[in-house]
Amino acid sequence: MKLFKHFLKVSILLLLAISCTKDDTSEPTENIQKEYELIKTNFAELSKKEEFIKTSSLLSRHISVNSGFLKKSPLEDVNGFTIDSTQINKISAKGYTSYTFAILRDKSDENSFENLLVEIIEGKEEPRVSVIKYKYNKDTDGLAVVETYFVDYKTGARMGIGDCYVLTFVTEKQCPCAGHWPGQSCSCQSGPSSSTSHMFICSASGSGGGGGGGYINYPSNPTPIRGPAPGTSVPNTVPVHGDNVNVGRRLFLASLSPEQRTWLAGKRPEAVYRSIFNFLISNNFSTPSSLFAKEAIDAMMRGGEVDFTYRIIKDPTFENNPCLNNVYTQLGNAPTFQNYLQNFDGDFSVANLKFSASGNLADFNNDPATNAQTLTPLTSNLIEIQFNTNNLNRPSLEVARTMIHEMIHAEIYRKMLSCTNVPHVNFHNYSQQQWVTYINNLQSNFPGIYDYYIRWAVGNNNPGAQQHEQMAQHYINIIIQTLKQFDNNSQSDDVYKSLAWEGLMGTGPFNESTGLPANPTIAWNHIPLAERLAIRAVRQNYLNNNTNSPCQ
Numbered sequence: 001m002k003l004f005k006h007f008l009k010v011s012i013l014l015l016l017a018i019s020c021t022k023d024d025t026s027e028p029t030e031n032i033q034k035e036y037e038l039i040k041t042n043f044a045e046l047s048k049k050e051e052f053i054k055t056s057s058l059l060s061r062h063i064s065v066n067s068g069f070l071k072k073s074p075l076e077d078v079n080g081f082t083i084d085s086t087q088i089n090k091i092s093a094k095g096y097t098s099y100t101f102a103i104l105r106d107k108s109d110e111n112s113f114e115n116l117l118v119e120i121i122e123g124k125e126e127p128r129v130s131v132i133k134y135k136y137n138k139d140t141d142g143l144a145v146v147e148t149y150f151v152d153y154k155t156g157a158r159m160g161i162g163d164c165y166v167l168t169f170v171t172e173k174q175c176p177c178a179g180h181w182p183g184q185s186c187s188c189q190s191g192p193s194s195s196t197s198h199m200f201i202c203s204a205s206g207s208g209g210g211g212g213g214g215y216i217n218y219p220s221n222p223t224p225i226r227g228p229a230p231g232t233s234v235p236n237t238v239p240v241h242g243d244n245v246n247v248g249r250r251l252f253l254a255s256l257s258p259e260q261r262t263w264l265a266g267k268r269p270e271a272v273y274r275s276i277f278n279f280l281i282s283n284n285f286s287t288p289s290s291l292f293a294k295e296a297i298d299a300m301m302r303g304g305e306v307d308f309t310y311r312i313i314k315d316p317t318f319e320n321n322p323c324l325n326n327v328y329t330q331l332g333n334a335p336t337f338q339n340y341l342q343n344f345d346g347d348f349s350v351a352n353l354k355f356s357a358s359g360n361l362a363d364f365n366n367d368p369a370t371n372a373q374t375l376t377p378l379t380s381n382l383i384e385i386q387f388n389t390n391n392l393n394r395p396s397l398e399v400a401r402t403m404i405h406e407m408i409h410a411e412i413y414r415k416m417l418s419c420t421n422v423p424h425v426n427f428h429n430y431s432q433q434q435w436v437t438y439i440n441n442l443q444s445n446f447p448g449i450y451d452y453y454i455r456w457a458v459g460n461n462n463p464g465a466q467q468h469e470q471m472a473q474h475y476i477n478i479i480i481q482t483l484k485q486f487d488n489n490s491q492s493d494d495v496y497k498s499l500a501w502e503g504l505m506g507t508g509p510f511n512e513s514t515g516l517p518a519n520p521t522i523a524w525n526h527i528p529l530a531e532r533l534a535i536r537a538v539r540q541n542y543l544n545n546n547t548n549s550p551c552q
Contacts, residue, residue, distance in 0.1 A: 091238065101116045359389040
């Protein structure tokens with residue numbers, strides 16, 4: 001049976017430039033009638049309702065509820081927040097309607113949250129708008145009001161009124177039985193009534209809850225800020241607050257650029273929206289997952305493709321390149337590709353990868369011989385592999401070799417990232433403690449990478465140096481076997497071996513008589529002369545015999 005909810009009724013004093021402190025009293029309230037209707041909705045749904053269109057016309061020029069929390073209004077600019085209209089609690093009663101929105105800020109405390117309350121009152125020409133900040137106590141599952149104030153919805157300025165007003169809100173509680181109106185206790189559970197009132201005492205100075213000196217007694221017959229008389233069960237608001245999911249969701253939305261919000265609010269398929277937030281929820285809105293999601297949104301905005309299961313982003317420059325995309329697809333996409341490589345390295349993962357392409361040689365240090373590069377993750381944990389589209393006039397098998405080669409670079413970076421406490425490997429920005437933690441974790445978890453790092457990376461500004469040394473010594477067979485699976489073992493073993501060595505022989509011009517570059521890797525240097533020359537000859541023959549079948 002679907003879980004229904006009942007509500008804990010709480011009365012709070014809404015103050016204008018004065019503060020409040022709490023004086024707890026409790027009174028059970030039973031047999032509550034249906035005096036109002038509560039609907040949990042969003043702007044997209046409400047915009048289909050005629051009555052909302054009428055009332056929202058009062059607000060649309062001043063409050064950006066009609067734009068899906070995207071367009072900044074004076075109210076938002078002055079108060080430094082953004083209105084999230086994707087979650088709205090609507091309360092309807094005779095002569096009264098209220099809309100409660102979440103408020104997003106760039107920086108937010110996970111133990112508190114804010115709402116914007118917009119009230120449409122019969123007989124009033126203008127809506128009444130207030131901001132309420134709640135503090136969430138996870139241990140007691142209760143709410144306390146930290147700050148409240150009215151605002152001028154046209155200018156955004158705070159409004160000061162020298163009197164005390166009462167505001168009623170109800171908070172949600174899980175109830176396993178059905179048939180309850182907000183404020184009623186669960187009939188299927190024992191315990192006290194869920195309708196508990198909290199009385200507040202006004203302070204003559206200050207603003208917000210908590211209060212200072214000069215307390216006065218709260219009036220026995222408080223004046224409500226709306227139509228229904230005191231003693232009715234009609235609340236002003238049901239807070240849009242919540243659990244870690246809602247907090248994480250609000251913080252993530254607040255971190256997006258206006259362009260990203262615009263796209264996310266309406267220019268994407270519904271399934272994409274669900275995929276993004278299912279991914280974030282499953283990863284507890286962690287910093288790495290949020291960074292990946294924002295990169296994914298950027299790629300999809302430009303026509304790219306994202307696999308959230310394997311954390312793969314295909315930038316449109318890659319996705320729309322037939323050669324690169326076909327090779328990637330033939331390799332079996334992310335899961336099959338990963339399975340290939342895990343046959344030889346059980347820890348291998350294709351997670352947190354972005355594939356892109358460029359024909360601008362400046363992106364490759366003006367080196368026309370560079371087929372691709374794996375960018376060092378200096379700003380996030382997303383590892384980008386960038387392909388040089390000028391060098392795709394090669395056989396598909398050769399392009400696949402490049403892709404596998406770069407994937408191994410990415411895997412080494414992934415393992416390095418797993419040893420840090422920060423989402424990047426920009427060592428120059430590490431503190432002493434971060435550096436010590438990284439080195440200790442690398443030595444403990446990946447002693448092979450640690451060994452090559454100490455021997456080759458210290459004092460070397462080229463991060464690929466130690467990786468090529470390690471790959472030449474330990475990954476040649478992995479590349480050979482994956483290439484065989486790529487094209488159903490249609491070439492000789494010598495061809496696969498010659499292709500696997502490409503990029504792992506070293507750097508600099510080659511001496512054709514020795515088969516050695518100016519700066520050979522140790523593994524290539526240790527191969528006997530005759531074998532080195534034979535490997536290079538086989539590769540050149542393969543390329544010469546396949547000039548009529550370029551990948552692009």
